Amino acid sequence: MKEKEKELQLKDSKLMDALALENSLKAEIKHLEHTVFELEATNQTLKDEHQALQMAFTALEEKYHKVQEENSELMARWLSQKMKEADVMNQENDRFFRHKQERLQKDLEDAASEPVQIQAEAITGVYMRGVTPICLSASLPTKAQCILDAHEGEVNAVLWSPTGSLFATGGSDRKIKLWDYNGGQCTCKGTLLGSNAGITALEFDFDEAFVLGASNDYASRLWSLSDQRLRHTLTGHSGKVLTAKFLGDSTKVVTGSHDRTLKIWDLHTRACSKTIFAGSSCNDLVTLHASSIISGHFDKRVRFWDPRSDQTINEISLQGRITSLALSPDRATLLACTREDTLKVIDLRMNQVVYTLSADNFKVAFDYSRAVFSPDGSYAMAGSSDGTLYIWNIKKEKVERTLKEHTHAIMACSWHPSGSVILSSEKQKKVVLWSDI
The missing domain is CATH 2.130.10.10 (YVTN repeat-like/Quinoprotein amine dehydrogenase)
Incomplete structure (x- = not known):
């Protein structure tokens, strides 16, 4: 009779331990589920931020390409203007040189028309x-x-x-x-x-x-x-x-x-x-x-x-x-x-x-x-x-x-x-x- 009581007590003890373990595991499962929920929320936030950054990057890239095109156009216009200004300067040099040559020729002709010692x-x-x-x-x-x-x-x-x-x-x-x-x-x-x-x-x-x-x-x-x-x-x-x-x-x-x-x-x-x-x-x-x-x-x-x-x-x-x-x-x-x-x-x-x-x-x-x-x-x-x-x-x-x-x-x-x-x-x-x- 005593042996049966001991067996029952042992079984009750094991059952209580199992129930305690079950409750502990259930609590851990809930904690892990909560952690998974938080991680999913964080992941979704990161996805949203990544998508926003990707959109901003795309917009900046388009703006960069547009600025590059504008810069190339401005450089081409600047070079064209520089060439025009160089042509104007060369024309002025040519005119000045021709005028000086004409004046020199006239001075020589005037000098040749009278005796000069x-x-x-x-x-x-x-x-x-x-x-x-x-x-x-x-x-x-x-x-x-x-x-x-x-x-x-x-x-x-x-x-x-x-x-x-x-x-x-x-x-x-x-x-x-x-x-x-x-x-x-x-x-x-x-x-x-x-x-x-x-x-x-x-x-x-x-x-x-x-x-x-x-x-x-x-x-x-x-x-x-x-x-x-x-x-x-x-x-x-x-x-x-x-x-x-x-x-x-x-x-x-x-x-x-x-x-x-x-x-x-x-x-x-x-x-x-x-x-x-x-x-x-x-x-x-x-x-x-x-x-x-x-x-x-x-x-x-x-x-x-x-x-x-x-x-x-x-x-x-x-x-x-x-x-x-x-x-x-x-x-x-x-x-x-x-x-x-x-x-x-x-x-x-x-x-x-x-x-x-x-x-x-x-x-x-x-x-x-x-x-x-x-x-x-x-x-x-x-x-x-x-x-x-x-x-x-x-x-x-x-x-x-x-x-x-x-x-x-x-x-x-x-x-x-x-x-x-x-x-x-x-x-x-x-x-x-x-x-x-």
Whole structure:
């Protein structure tokens, strides 16, 4: 009897354990079902998010393709516009060259119709104001005819007037001096005052009535040659003005500055009519038929500007900082002097470098060293840091002559419009006039 009771108790115990296990498993099943429900809900949310992202991606992809198509269309239109502008510039160059050739032909015909004693002029070195010399072939001087202590310090700029009847020098002593060249002798005929810092660049107007000077005092100034009086002071730059040129005629001026801007000035109102943000310090600039400005910059780029717009119409990148720019007599070629110790000859019609001029010992001394073409466009000239003046034959790409008289680095040079006389200036006071006369 007791054994049966024990068996029943054992069975009841097992039954209770089984029931407890069953209840535990049922609770776990419910927990797992709840977990599965939550996971299904999360999965559905993720599916919905994925679908939404997929739709957003599709929309963005369509927008991207549309923007790509618009960009391609804009690039095509931009290239087309650039080609049109290049064609316009080439046409203007052609017109200017034809006009110059016609004027030259007329001058030659007029000169041939009456006797002219050219030899006497060549011997005396006298040039008449108002009569621009005609240079058919430039000659290369071999000797220093005049050595001048032109200024009290650096002579940053030297320039012949359009007729060659006089030349101007600008120095760190804040003065511009005017010099007569007569009978092989150089005589100071006046000093232009008014600048508050060193003169950095000079420019004569075509009629030889005014001289324009850029200065380190953040300004440029205009003097009249007839009475040697200061007429205009153009202020507005926030850095040194490194270059100033007339734009078309003597009523407009364009200046380039260390403050990375170009400014166009109206001399009638004595005010800045336009400011162009160039993006880099402008060391020099030239103007092309009043329809284009070409600037050379510290960031090694030559930029082409339309005065009516703030945007570049072309850009050429070189290997060195650009110190100066000069136009050839036919205005179809640009000469760029760079701190990589080379001169680059750029064909403006092809917008590319066609000649590179260099020499073993030629070193560009300053960020504002100036190089020039000869009046017939056959030669290029620049000064070196050791005081040597180099003259290259452009088409042969070789040094044709070196002239040594300076004892300090040469800063600027200028070729007489007749092609027979050369000027060069140095870091320490001196200006040298080179001639075979």
